[in-house]
Amino acid sequence: MLLLRDATRFSWFALRANTTRTLLMLLAMSIGVGSVIILTSLGEGARNYVTAEFSSLGTNLVIVIPGRSETSGADPATMIGITERDLTLDDAIALTRHPKVSRVAPFNIGAAEVSWQGRKRETTIQGSTHELLALRKWTMTQGQFLPRADIDRANSVCVIGSNIRNELFGPRAALGQWLRIGDRRFRVIGILGSEGQSMGFDVKDAVIIPVASAQSLFNIPSLFRIFVEVKTREAIPKVMTFIKNTIRERHQGIEDVTVITQDAVLKTFDRILSALTYAVGGIAAISLFVAGILIMNVMLVAVSQRTSEIGLLKSLGASARAILNLILIEAVLLSTLGAIAGLIIGHVGSWAIRYAFPVLPAYPPTWATLASILIALVTGVLFSLLPARKAARLDPVIALASH
Template sequence: MSIIESFRIALRALSANKLRSILTMLGIIIGVGAVIALMSVGQGVQQMVTEQLQSAGSNLLIILPGKLSDAQPGGGTQRRPANPLTNGDWRAINDPLLTPDLIAAVPEVDGYADVSHGKTTLRLNVTGTNDVFPNVRNYAVQEGRWISPEDIAGQARVVILGSKVAEELFAPGDFPLDQTIRINGIPFRVIAVMEEKGGGGFGSFDNYVFVPFTTAQQRLFPYLRSPRGEPTLSLILAKVVSEDRLDEATAQIENLLRQRHNITFLNEDDFSVINQADILDIFGSIIGVMNLFLGGVAAISLLVGGIGIMNIMLVSVTERTREIGLRKAVGAKRRHILTQFLVEAMVLSLLGGILGMILGFIGAQAIASLSEDLQSVVTLDAILLATGVSTVVGLVFGIFPALRASQLHPIDALRYE
């Protein structure tokens, strides 16, 4: 008997019990669907994060309060207790005599606040920064002007809106510039709207508002203070002269902050200096944890599906005992019976795999639709993995029923009632 004929017999046997076949394939469908959705969304997230980091420039350093420890069990990271970053730290880092490999350093004060105009109120991230932020972050003004040194010195109540914030606060045709909005009840004058940056729900600047960092420290978030009462910063951004000077610039910043924070060589740093590659590693760790969890769910589903296939094939062997005896009586060899039932198990598993791939594609698209900039990326590796897993599950869990069928004695099988 040829393999093609075995496939035909397998399809006829499965179509004769459609509901039973579908229920049997359910575990395979869920398992393969989870694998496809997981790999597609994970690849899409990684691609989106990489594009965002590339748009910001590869020569960017981020200085954070607190020390990021080594990878924790499960692939995560942990920030240890911080000694706050202050305006003095930023001024020192921004001094070209102390950090000659930096183009500029930018202070950031971040916090959430209620931003309102008319009857619309939004809970948004408010970023306080300085006049060189657009140059460091490769971010351009679409309309109006950016924060000036005079705004910073005078703690001016001026605000710059991300593109989506402007769309949500103001009606179409309503020009935002020079209008007044309120942040935590305090009136601010709109001086600019930024170009669309993208990034969806993963920290897009389009959903931010920007104010002078001195205004943020004194008017919006006055509670952000060091133990000595100094205004603190959420982070400091530093732009390096070139990518190949990242290590030198990092060393300059680390040595400077160790001196300012009185850290001896015996003590651990109370700050972290990370670059774009470090951020990708952190995201990779997060995605790795997700993969581990969802991979476990998929493995359990595939195991359940495989056991279901084995059980249903054993039932099929019992139901078709007389058929097996008749075929052996007219000359069928053990290998023919073995091949037939093994092919049936693999067809059942492969059909479940195909349906699972379709379900996975739909699920990945549904997840990606939650963010405008997130795309599900279906790779050939994902398809080959799903196909291979389905085949192996059918083969492994189909062997025992197939062997049992092939070992039936024709006389005993024909007598079976």
């Protein structure tokens, strides 16, 4: 029986003797493998990007939004014509009364001009409490965050992001200085060290003041959001029911808030983007099958070109099985080399994407790499079976006579 090493060498020589044909097949195979890797890395990159954006909000987070996003039939509020009630600080306090709630941060937002000694800047002012720091997983470089104080105390203190600090104060010390926000004065007690985006705002541009101060500064009694951090993931449904019930009780039996979990939003995005990744990966895999059909074509041509050689091998005592193996090994060599070339193309391609768009973590998923190699090998072998069987069945007398 023909040894594998010798068979491989024989097939390798056959491939080398037809450089153009071999290179074209390698090209087809490598483009197939490469496109699976590049496209899935794009999908995976998009998924990771979105997930990271949402995770920066913190985990096990429940968000309470004033107003209802769902339509219900016989809502008494619409019957009597009462508009929804404000989401108040007292509502926020009421939500702390559940054993599974670890933190509650009321949140307000508005735009105002911030100035210090003639330097001015328009920015977004966020009103909240001490709890926001841990909830957002922010860090401080200097000073402290908002003090632990009664939720409704309008202290005249503020915490600023690094951009605001640099633009208003330059090289001078910011801590302890009095800023003017709108028509009020606030003392700078801390500078945020964190970077990046949060809820669409750049943390470096943040100015945070106590929520009660924000309410009077912007003259809006209602809160923009209440963030509720739950101790465990399992407790989230219970806490959501608790929040709905509590608010309904406090708002005369009307459920006029929307409660969403960060988790749910994240999962939805995750599902959509995973499906997208699989879809583009699948489309790219079709090109691998096309490459497989190309291999079949070229191997069929190779078999008819080498008919007399196959006849000779039979006359020298090669069994049908040996001929079959020789052709299959040639196909496996081609697909393996094509897959390796495709891996290089794919990984260089996704590296280029990461280089061009640094925010997109376009790393190819392991399953896509493995699957594309596997499909390349399987199609290579599968589509070579027909030519290989054709070669193995050749009548040696007729094959030898062909020239």
